[in-house]
Amino acid sequence: MxxxxxxxxxxxxxxxxxLSDDDILVACCDTDQNVLKKFADDFNCKPFSNYSDMIKEISFDIAIVSVVNKFAKEIIIKLLESHHHVLAEKPLGRNYDEAKDIYDCAVKKGMKIKTGFNHRFHPGIWKAKEILDNNEIGKVINIRSRYGHGGRPGMEKEWRASKDLCGGGELLDQGVHIIDLIRWFGGDITEVFGTTETKFWNMDVEDNAFAILKTTEDVTASFHVSWTNWKNIxxxxxxxxxxxxxxxxxxxxYGIEILEIGKRKKEGGVPDIENYEFxxxxxxxxxxxxxFKLSIEENRDSIGSGYDGLKANEVIAAIYDSHKLKKVVIID
Ligand SMILES: NC(=O)c1ccc[n+]([C@@H]2O[C@H](COP(=O)([O-])OP(=O)(O)OC[C@H]3O[C@@H](n4cnc5c(N)ncnc54)[C@H](O)[C@@H]3O)[C@@H](O)[C@H]2O)c1
Incomplete structure (x- = not known):
């Protein structure tokens, strides 16, 4: 392709x-000339500083969009309208409304849109899904997660620290992956209570977020995502x-990826435990x-699809609302 x-x-x-050996990277686009030149040299593809020119001049099947969040929606919609499949980095747009416009456009044009939810494809997470689908730990009762890092000097000047450029802070940045995984393992999220705060970094977006969520499968999930987790977790x-x-x-x-599975013993006591390292x-x-390529070939939704990106952004919007209203928000 x-x-x-x-x-x-x-x-x-x-x-x-x-990319695979049978893919041809025909062109690349970036507004930063230095970044663009180095990328085009390293990956041997034609450079463009304007994506519209690229769409006009180049014939291609799939576009990968990994720009600063603010510019993603317009670019993705132009790609879909010109009949290209798109892998769009998470989050799918800066907020729910942008994600909805993108998703609706893909449906209307009959093109595939995938959200960059690579965490589903980490070997530990993938194995956990297999274990769950094989019914090895029974019905899911609850989920608990922590994800974070400690930032870096000058982080408050990066595009991620700007509400306008990014759309949100750590809740949108790393939280979106956790919300996607909770949906994957626990079902669609119907109720949220959350709080966001900016406790350390001098920025107009949150550096920490906490939430409790309930799902259609009667799973309760909690998470804390943080840019003040001085040791990555x-x-x-x-x-x-x-x-x-x-x-x-x-x-x-983040340390070596490990998976521990513990099976409850009927008589109680320490479960039977097995450990895996990746x-x-x-x-x-x-x-x-x-x-993603297989999903296009088989004409089906991908694992971690545009719809999944839309639903994750819906939950994020509900957490921001919950924080403002200081109450539980129901997602219909
Ligand atoms: N899947 C993940 O785990 C993961 C991890 C980090 C970042 N991301 C996402 O990937 C995207 C990019 O993040 P990054 O860390 O690579 O950022 P980055 O700053 O390293 O790269 C973004 C690039 O986009 C370019 N750009 C900005 N506007 C543009 C436009 N209009 N046209 C063309 N190029 C433009 C910038 O010049 C820059 O080179 C973001 O959406 C981010 O949320 C995903």
């Missing part, structure tokens, strides 16, 4: 490195009627990309 990448920063490079725990799963780490600075390089980008 012929591929283009719009937004050649950190994630654009990860996406380019995850990823922790996701699922408790079922017959046991539990604990996933920690995502590799790199010390490989981060395979989530390659696995997500291959799944």
């Amino acid at each position: 012929n591929i283009v990448i719009i937004g050649c920063g950190l994630i654009g490079r990860k996406r380019a490195a995850a 990823f922790s996701f725990e699922i408790f079922g009627t017959e046991g539990y799963i604990r996933i920690e780490g995502l590799g790199g600075s 010390p490989t390089n981060d395979v989530s980008w390659v696995n997500e990309w291959n799944e």
